[in-house]
Amino acid sequence: MREHAVVIAGGGPTGLMVAGELALAGIDVAVVERRARADLIGSRAGGLHARTIEVLDQRGIGDRFVSRGTRHPAVLFHSHLVPLDITDFPTRRNFTLGLFQTHIERILGEWVSELAVPIYREREVTGFAQDDTGVDVELADGRLRAQYLIGCDGGRSVVRKAAGIEFAGWDPTRSWLIAEAEMSSEPQWGFRQDDTGTYAIGKVEDSGRVRVVLTERQLGTEREPTLRDVSEALAVAYGTDFGIHNPVWISRFTDMTRQAVTYRKQRVLLAGDAAHVHPPMGGQGLNIGVQDAVNLGWKLAQVVKLTSPDSLLDSYQAERHPVAARVLRNTMAHVALSRTDARSKALNEIVSDLLCMDEPRKCFAAMMSGLDVSYDLGEGHPLLGRRMPDLDLVTADGPRRVFALLHQARPVLLNFGEPGSIDIAGWTDRVQLVDADYAGAWELPAMGTVAAPTAVLIRPDGYVAWVGDGTRTGLTEALTRWFGAPT
Numbered sequence: 001m002r003e004h005a006v007v008i009a010g011g012g013p014t015g016l017m018v019a020g021e022l023a024l025a026g027i028d029v030a031v032v033e034r035r036a037r038a039d040l041i042g043s044r045a046g047g048l049h050a051r052t053i054e055v056l057d058q059r060g061i062g063d064r065f066v067s068r069g070t071r072h073p074a075v076l077f078h079s080h081l082v083p084l085d086i087t088d089f090p091t092r093r094n095f096t097l098g099l100f101q102t103h104i105e106r107i108l109g110e111w112v113s114e115l116a117v118p119i120y121r122e123r124e125v126t127g128f129a130q131d132d133t134g135v136d137v138e139l140a141d142g143r144l145r146a147q148y149l150i151g152c153d154g155g156r157s158v159v160r161k162a163a164g165i166e167f168a169g170w171d172p173t174r175s176w177l178i179a180e181a182e183m184s185s186e187p188q189w190g191f192r193q194d195d196t197g198t199y200a201i202g203k204v205e206d207s208g209r210v211r212v213v214l215t216e217r218q219l220g221t222e223r224e225p226t227l228r229d230v231s232e233a234l235a236v237a238y239g240t241d242f243g244i245h246n247p248v249w250i251s252r253f254t255d256m257t258r259q260a261v262t263y264r265k266q267r268v269l270l271a272g273d274a275a276h277v278h279p280p281m282g283g284q285g286l287n288i289g290v291q292d293a294v295n296l297g298w299k300l301a302q303v304v305k306l307t308s309p310d311s312l313l314d315s316y317q318a319e320r321h322p323v324a325a326r327v328l329r330n331t332m333a334h335v336a337l338s339r340t341d342a343r344s345k346a347l348n349e350i351v352s353d354l355l356c357m358d359e360p361r362k363c364f365a366a367m368m369s370g371l372d373v374s375y376d377l378g379e380g381h382p383l384l385g386r387r388m389p390d391l392d393l394v395t396a397d398g399p400r401r402v403f404a405l406l407h408q409a410r411p412v413l414l415n416f417g418e419p420g421s422i423d424i425a426g427w428t429d430r431v432q433l434v435d436a437d438y439a440g441a442w443e444l445p446a447m448g449t450v451a452a453p454t455a456v457l458i459r460p461d462g463y464v465a466w467v468g469d470g471t472r473t474g475l476t477e478a479l480t481r482w483f484g485a486p487t
Contacts, residue, residue: 392440410431411431
């Protein structure tokens with residue numbers, strides 16, 4: 001039986017991101033993945049939002065993704081009819097990146113490989129038993145022993161079910177077919193609607209294949225869909241199936257919306273789709289899964305190293321559960337607004353008019369892009385609990401960007417006051433102290449300009465844990481709360 005400090009069930013984007021975060025912290029982590037190869041069948045999820053690209057920038061790998069994708073200047077809230085522009089947002093990544101999940105996973109896999117994380121392929125977690133010191137992870141052909149097990153094994157998570165964690169929410173009411181295949185004749189590209197719902201046909205990069213998304217007339221959940229199902233649905237919606245043939249991927253999604261009641265059961269944790277499922281409208285699922293991973297990784301690393309108490313892991317649930325709950329709510333609204341009956345159309349038109357106004361546009365675009373996420377860290381400066389902007393700093397070592405200081409997933413204390421005026425003796429082994437100058441405005445998406453702080457303490461996930469106002473008030477408490485007792 002092999003032993004690791006942490007075992008991750010599932011090698012999708014969330015599992016790979018957690019693995020990378022833990023490896024950066026020097027934790028012995030391994031991934032168990034049932035697929036034999038890294039390549040996905042089908043393109044799956046279709047993009048990265050601004051905050052997710054920022055998170056990847058914080059690790060120095062954002063450009064790997066941006067160079068492969070297509071930039072789009074807007075996010076979509078409730079339909080393709082109302083794109084919400086984000087090009088005026090104060091972020092270097094003021095766009096949505098069109099990039100299919102197969103590429104996202106490949107690039108993340110390359111990064112994790114560089115960090116020497118072992119991946120047990122063609123293996124599957126079938127259950128576990130935990131005790132006071134660790135978890136025995138059951139595989140179909142053996143066992144692994146770990147201090148902690150993270151379930152990143154999707155919406156049907158074996159880990160979540162074995163932990164007995166309730167998956168509360170709403171049953172499906174509608175379903176859609178999705179397929180990638182070839183067509184003998186030129187289809188009608190783009191979107192169309194009828195009384196049943198919305199349909200879309202688009203090209204799959206340079207493959208010669210097409211990707212179709214079709215609203216089903218009856219809820220389909222009884223069996224796996226076939227090419228015949230897709231052909232018949234096309235014929236009903238378009239009058240022809242365009243000679244669809246040679247499918248590489250056929251699937252179905254519904255508007256089922258569920259969330260794990262708790263993200264943690266002792267030494268077992270959940271992240272990504274194992275913790276929350278919802279319809280794919282707005283392309284948020286993969287993104288919040290990656291962001292779950294970055295919130296959890298550094299905290300678990302500190303607990304494994306005994307730098308922080310086990311109770312630090314409670315903040316993972318406290319911070320990330322509300323973020324997913326909000327996504328569940330907005331995707332349910334997406335589905336309601338996508339209905340094509342007369343009353344829903346009237347509501348759709350009113351919401352569209354609302355989102356054409358500047359303030360609602362900023363508010364909803366910040367929500368969809370993840371740039372407005374705010375953790376409740378108490379009263380104080382508007383920066384507290386929010387993402388740290390990627391400012392251009394002047395330091396004793398020359399010009400530096402804030403995110404460059406986070407590449408190793410270590411916390412940073414930026415001192416904008418008198419050089420040497422802040423002392424963090426007791427934490428210098430864990431926290432980088434950087435004296436810096438910044439002359440520009442401090443601006444947050446959807447909030448606007450905020451007062452310049454004299455110092456900020458930035459967690460490894462890029463969120464501000466403490467803001468200085470010329471004094472050290474609260475700094476010792478923040479350092480202890482997030483990064484353990486002083487040495």
